[in-house]
Amino acid sequence: VKYMNMKPMDYINFVRIQRGCALLRETNLTVALVSEKIGYESVSTFIRNFKRIIGCTPNKWKVEEKSAKNKFINYHVTALKGWLE
DSSP, X not given: OOOOSSOHHHHHHHHHHHHHHHHHHHSOOOHHHHHHHTTOSOHXXXXXXXXXXXXXXXXXXXXXXXXXXXXXXXXXXXXXXXXXX
């Protein structure tokens, strides 16, 4: 059996954070509004997942991303077949 290399919830969080990065980069929305728009019920959960995936807080990322546009972290999800259990 081949795997996605992550659990379904990890993939969902990854996609949410990826969309959150786009909203932070392309809009002037607050972290709270971005969190809500991408489906998190609490800002603290968004920030915790953001830090786990990106390595810093959303506010810090936004400041650093604007000053170093070419250093945006690109994560690549390799999908084979199935999910980890």
